[in-house]
Amino acid sequence: MNSSPMPAAPPPPSAQRASPLLEVSAIAKHVQGPEGELTLLKDINFTLSGAESLAITGPSGSGKTTLLGLLAGLDTPSRGEIRLDGKTFSSLSEDQRASARGATCAFVFQEFHLVADMNVLENVMLPLELAGREKPAASAKDWLERVGLSHRMRHFPSTLSGGEQQRVALARAFAVQPRLLFADEPTGSLDHANGKRIIDLLFELNQHSAAALVLVTHDPQLASRCQHHLELHEGTIINSSFADAKAVTASPVEKAIPHE
């Protein structure tokens, strides 16, 4: 059996909230729509340190995906600042952001996004190769073993079930030993049982890798498994477990008072 014990985790997570990993201060996102400017997000503040987990919830269209995209540096905020590991994201060029992302972050997408013409092993190796890591094949195999797919290494994604594909995606995400993992509704395309398996695996791997986790989900139960919780509504935080998030206190009454 391959249920080998989890490897001795790299540097153990510091229990106390030491250096902040992700600092978000007063960001907002506007886009130019056909009917004038549209505000997708505003007044978002929080700080996440290493090894903490954060769940972002909210109704559909509340801006969860938009926020995740900003946090991961896939997009830039219209206002405010995001600092990843002390570096201000918005001041970096597109390529610098890609490098910073490659070195620190990993993703799990709702639609898996495995490369169709690479086999399972090659898919897991891809980010390792991009980051120029040593022996990408060995560590990719190692991680495939941990998600229980070492026997499917030479298969192509199209021959795997959705759950299996997402497990490959998990292996791909953790293989780079990220300090920050982004997951946007990772169970959104899976049935309940498979979804639960993936989530269990995600938390299990996360615990051992000591990475911080930002998880977008509709599932309150899932959200409750995270240390922190942000709830969005129409682009603003209506509920936050962060002490320093100013918007936490924003009660509906306060919201009704015009800011400007």
Place this chain on the structure above:
Amino acid sequence: MSKLLRPWRDHSFQLLALALAIAAFALSAVIFLRAELEQRFSVSTAEALGGDLVLAGSRTPEPQQLAKIASLRVSQIIDFSSVLVHNDALLLVSARAVDANYPLFGQIQLANDRFADEYSQNKGPAPGRVWVADQVIDRLNIAVGATLTVGSKALEISAIIRQLPDQNAGFYSMNPRIVLNSVDLAATGVMGPGTRIRQQSVVAGEPEAIQQLALNLDTSLRPDQKLETVADAALRSLGPLRQLSLWANLAVLLISLLCGAAIYLATAQRVRRRAKLAGLLRSFGASRYQVIAQLLGWEFLAILPAVTVGSALGIALINLTLGTGGSLPGPSMISASALEWSSALFAPLLLWLAFALPRLSALVRVPAIEILRQRQQSSVLGTNIELLAALSAPVLLAGLLTASLGELGRVLGLIAALGVLLPALLWPLIKSLDLASARLPLAARLAIRRLSRRPALTLPLLVSLTLAITVLTLAGQTGSQLLADWRTRLPSQAPNHFVLNLFGQDMPALEQWLEQHEAIAQPLYPVVRGRLSTINGVPVKEAVTKEKKSAQRHLNRDLVLTEASTLPSSNRINSGRWHGADLRASALEQPAQLSGNTALQRVSVEQEIADRLGLQLGDQLQFVTSRGLLSATITSLREVDWNSFEPNFYFIFASGELAAQDVTWITSFWLPEGDGARLAELLSELPHITLLDVKSLLDKAQGIIAQASQASALLGALLMFSALLVLAAGLLGGQQQRGRDNALLRALGGKQFLIKRILWIEFLCLSGSAALGATAISLLALYPLNERLFQQGLSLSAWQALPLALACIVTICGLLASRKALQQPALSLLRSNED
């Protein structure tokens, strides 16, 4: 209306329409080109023959024969020899008496003065008038307007003949011509019982009528009569035009095939995009008929403008270049038959029916459940039926293009074989490249994987590109060689004047004159006139059998004999050995003339006349010349290219063997454009020589060459463009996945530079292997092609670099087409993008 425009918003439809338009353009252009060439060719053959059918004999045809041809347009022509007397001068001429219908085809080129500009006329001389050739004016020292006595009838010279439409090229009859009206013939009194005449009944009519008439007449021919039709004549001398139209057909067939491939690939993408709509329609309860109308009917109607525009442009192009604006003389608007019009329109539709419709019709079968599924359906290659339909199209097209499949059959078979063989050969190569790539840098590895893991896309692309580049290279190389051949045959300073009847003592004066006027002279050929008297000791009248009666006219005239040590470049030995190569020609040998008339000389005979006279290698011929008898053994039979602008001869003796005869000389020269007075100068100095002007013939031939090279350049460009369309269609199909992969690379930390590099390597690999394959195939194909098309070696040339140049173009186009996929933001991964 908006329903017609809606499909145009889809890129795959735009591409499909563009491919159809290109194919329509090429197809209609070549169909019209062929119609035009064929018509011109048969017109010019008919002109050279005098009519669509010629019944020639030594007497007037029988009454029942005349009755058979009476219903068609007929002209009666009588050719005879006569002696003109003017003052004290005598001149032997070839006279022709023509009726009011002459000429049935073409124009007579006339001039009012010896060196005046020529003008055209489509009728023979009026009664009481006579037209004469330049030489008559020169030799008799006479002018237009003067009176000339033919036999016992005085006729007024009303024009100088520059060219008759049916004037035989070559030097068969060197007597100057005169033309008179047949009304005056009786009055001349030259038509006595013993007079040798050649009577021609020239008929014009529709091909079917002519064919019927030929069958009818064939049974009633007298021994002295001979029948010739345009079809017979055309078969003999198609020449370069045939090669040109074969190339054009092949190129267009390939263009259509490539456009077909582009249509096929673009349709796959179109179907993918329409499948959801089809499923929706079915789930809303639409009937099969409604789905057909909605999805296929409008698609078809929307494609029609593209076909129409393409065809119209192709037809317009041919009309513009060959019609009024063209440099070749011809009708102002190309007259195409209904068949040509309909095939120009139908051929592109055939492409749509074969390449697009079968795939599109899959939409009709889409079940309602499709809407619930999210899967990536419909493979690039499609079902067997779809493939079969697509593969049958080329056969039908080839049929449309050539009417007979035989001509293109072999080429088509070759293409088909390549289409099957290439993937079989290329695939293992790509696979091994994939395995070998494990050690390559990341970018190269990712690029090669993209190619090797998508065979359904990579292989058609690779095959299309390889085929297109191969054909372009081959066509470029052989085509340029053909054109170069024609050009060397017709250099810009090809001789535009011929001089006959030069005597040895004329040479200094001629040379001086040539030098003064910067004329470029060609070699001199000695000429001896003689009649063939015996073949193997048997008098020719008996030796030439009844069936060979048509050869009689060769026997009743002076033949032109020459000698040469080297084989003229436009001649080829069919059998025997060229005497120049024989050791017996050595100077040590006893000089031929010393051994007298009985000595066996060696003669090389032109194949066609040998066939007519029933001559074979080793036969002994005896000629009667002004110096007595001349005997010779046939040592070789030659084929002569009568299209070449060089003096050509039926009988060529070995060098030195005519030295004892009365020799005159023939030469040709190129004279720069200028006034005719220079020629008058020459003629006043050497009044007995015969001067022929072949400038107009030359201009015509050079015009054809110029147009042929333009046409081949255009076809080449279209061919490459259609190969790029295949590339575009292939890329369009994979664009979504490409974009997603690039976005993923970005999300995982890949830099823009890396992504660009992957793309570069991918296209370089693709076009590079196509170029490599094309180079290999063209080198392989060049050898047999070389053997068949050219006698002399086909040198490797800069054309071998063409595949590389084309590969660069392909790479650049591929990169340009992939710009959009390159720019897809990583953010798009977070949103489900069914674009």
